[in-house]
Amino acid sequence: MAAHHAPTMAVPTDAQLIQAQADLWRHSLCYFTPMALRCAVQLGIPTAIHRLGGTASLSDLVAALSLPPSKTPYLSRIMRLLVTSGVMASHEEGVYSLLPLSYLLVDGISIDGEASQVAIVLAATSRHYLEAALGLSDWFKKDVAPPLPAPFEDVHGATILEESMALLDPESDKVIHEAVAAHDNMGIGTILRECHDLFKGLESLTDCCGGDGTTARAIVQAFPHIKCHVLDLPKVIERAPRGDGSVNYVAGDLFHSIPAAQAVMLKDKYWKPNC
Numbered sequence: 001m002a003a004h005h006a007p008t009m010a011v012p013t014d015a016q017l018i019q020a021q022a023d024l025w026r027h028s029l030c031y032f033t034p035m036a037l038r039c040a041v042q043l044g045i046p047t048a049i050h051r052l053g054g055t056a057s058l059s060d061l062v063a064a065l066s067l068p069p070s071k072t073p074y075l076s077r078i079m080r081l082l083v084t085s086g087v088m089a090s091h092e093e094g095v096y097s098l099l100p101l102s103y104l105l106v107d108g109i110s111i112d113g114e115a116s117q118v119a120i121v122l123a124a125t126s127r128h129y130l131e132a133a134l135g136l137s138d139w140f141k142k143d144v145a146p147p148l149p150a151p152f153e154d155v156h157g158a159t160i161l162e163e164s165m166a167l168l169d170p171e172s173d174k175v176i177h178e179a180v181a182a183h184d185n186m187g188i189g190t191i192l193r194e195c196h197d198l199f200k201g202l203e204s205l206t207d208c209c210g211g212d213g214t215t216a217r218a219i220v221q222a223f224p225h226i227k228c229h230v231l232d233l234p235k236v237i238e239r240a241p242r243g244d245g246s247v248n249y250v251a252g253d254l255f256h257s258i259p260a261a262q263a264v265m266l267k268d269k270y271w272k273p274n275c
C-alpha cells in the first residue's frame with residue numbers, strides 16, 4: 001500500500017493570510033476592469049475626451065455624454081478604475097486624458113487606415129464570451145467523445161466566425177467579424193515600414209486567412225509588382241470589398257487548397273484552437 005504523506009504546506013502566517021485574502025478579493029473582482037472598459041466604450045468616453053481636446057474633467061464628461069449629474073460620483077469610480085488599470089491617464093485629481101490604449105478606442109481614428117479597436121472590446125466582453133467562460137467547470141466535467149467542442153460551442157451550440165454563429169445571433173456575429181477585421185487592419189503599416197526587406201524580390205504572395213483583404217491591399221500598394229491572393233472562407237470573401245481589383249480573392253479552405261504563390265503569409269495573433 002502506498003505510504004500516506006502528510007500535507008507539506010505549512011500553515012500560513014497571519015501576515016500571509018491577510019495578504020492572501022486581499023489577493024483573493026482582487027482576483028475575484030478583477031472582471032470589473034474589462035466591464036469598466038466596455039462601459040467606457042459604450043458611453044463613448046475615449047471619443048468624448050478626444051473631442052474635448054485630449055483632456056476632460058468629470059463635469060466636462062458628464063455634459064459631453066449627456067449623463068444625469070447624479071451619476072457623477074459613479075463615473076468618478078469608473079474613471080479611477082480605468083486610470084489604475086492603465087487605460088486612461090490622470091495627472092490631476094478628477095481630470096483625465098487618453099493613453100495610446102484609449103486612443104485606439106476613439107471613433108474614426110486612422111493610423112494607416114481605420115484603426116479603432118472598439119469592436120475587440122465589445123466582442124471580448126460580450127454576453128456570449130462571458131457565458132462561455134461561466135460554463136468552464138461544467139465543460140471540464142463532461143466526458144464526451146472527440147472532437148471536443150470548445151467551451152463556447154458547448155454552451156451556445158455555435159462556433160465563433162462560422163455560419164452557426166450568424167444563425168445564433170447575427171448582431172454578435174457582426175461584432176465578432178468587426179473585431180477580427182479591426183485586429184487584422186492594424187499593424188500592417190508598421191510591418192511594411194519596419195520589415196520592408198521581407199517583401200523585397202517577392203513576386204507573388206498568398207495571404208492565408210486574409211479576411212477582408214486590407215492587409216493584402218496595403219502590401220500591393222507598397223509593392224505594386226507583387227501579385228497577391230487573399231484566401232478565406234466563402235462567407236468572408238463574399239463580404240470583402242473588391243475595391244480597385246488589385247488583389248485576387250479566393251474563397252476556400254486552407255486545409256484543402258492554397259493558391260500557389262512564392263510565399264504564403266499566415267498572420268494571426270489569436271488562432272482558433274480548432275483551426
Ligand SMILES: C[S@@+](CC[C@H](N)C(=O)[O-])C[C@H]1O[C@@H](n2cnc3c(N)ncnc32)[C@H](O)[C@@H]1O
Nearest residue numbers: 183184209210211232233236252253254267268
Ligand atoms: C483570427 S482571423 C484573422 C487573421 C488575419 N490574417 C489577422 O492577421 O488578424 C482568422 C481568419 O481565418 C479565417 N479562416 C478560419 N478558418 C479558415 C479556413 N479553414 N480556411 C481559410 N480561412 C479560414 C476566418 O474566416 C478569419 O477571417
